Amino acid sequence: MTDRKLTLHYAPRSRSSTVRVLMDELGMPYDLHVLNMRAGELKSPAYLAINPLGKVPALQHGDTIVTETIAIALYLGDLYPDAGLTPAITDPRRADYMRWMVFYAAAFEPAVVDKAVGNVVPAETAPYGSYDKVVAMLAAHLEKSPYMLGDRISVADIIWGASLRWLLMFNLLPDLPVFKDYAARITSRPSFQNVFADEERLDAEHEAAAAALVADKAG
Ligand SMILES: N[C@@H](CCC(=O)N[C@@H](CS)C(=O)NCC(=O)O)C(=O)O
Incomplete structure (x- = not known):
C-alpha cells in the first residue's frame, strides 16, 4: 500500500x-x-x-x-x-520472476526489434544471441506450463501476454499454437x-x- x-x-x-x-x-x-x-x-x-x-x-x-x-x-x-501477482523475495519463484522480466527488456525486445528492422547483429555481440534461439527458448518454456512461472499467473504474464499478442498481430513472432494460446489465455482476462x-x-x-x-x- x-x-x-x-x-x-x-x-x-x-x-x-x-x-x-x-x-x-x-x-x-x-x-x-x-x-x-x-x-x-x-x-x-x-x-x-x-x-x-x-x-x-x-x-x-x-x-x-x-x-x-x-x-x-x-x-x-x-x-x-x-x-498475489508478485513472488516475494523468499519465494522460490522469485529468481525466475527476475530472470524473465529482465530477459524481456534486455534480450527479447532487442531481438525482436533487430529482426523487425533487418539489423543483423553477430550472435557473439547481440545481447540475446540470436532471434531464433530466443524464440525457441520462449516456445520451449511455454510448452511446459500455462504461465511464465508455472501454474499461477504473475506480473510477468501481464507483460509477456500483452507483448506476444501485439507481436503476433504484426507477424513479428512465428504463428506457433503455443504463443497464440498463451497470448489468448492472458489477454482474454477482463x-x-x-x-x-x-x-x-x-x-x-x-x-x-x-x-x-x-x-x-x-x-
Ligand atoms: N524502453 C521503453 C520503450 C518505451 C516506448 O518506446 N514507448 C513508445 C510507445 S510503445 C513511445 O512512447 N513512442 C513514442 C515516441 O517514441 O515518440 C519502455 O519499455 O518503456
Missing part, C-alpha cells in the same frame, strides 16, 4: 496500455494522465520534464518518477504484493478486455484531434 498518489502517464495502444492493465489487476487506485501521441503530446516540454525521451509509460509516485515498462512493473508488483475497449474510443478521439490540428495548421 502507499499513501503517495500514483499517476500513470499513458497513451492508448502503447506499452503504457500494459501498465494500465497491470494497475487494474493489482487493484490500486491511480490517476490516468492520457496523452495524445498522434498529436505530439509526448514531445511537449511538460512531458519531456517527466521523461526526457518523450516516451510512455512513465509512472509518478508522489515526487518519484519511474520510466521503463519493466522497471515500472517490478516497482508496482512490489508495491502491491497482496494482489482487465485487458476493458482497457482494449476503452482504447478504441480514446484512439478514435485522438485521431480526430490530431487531424483537426493538421487542418488548423493547413488553414
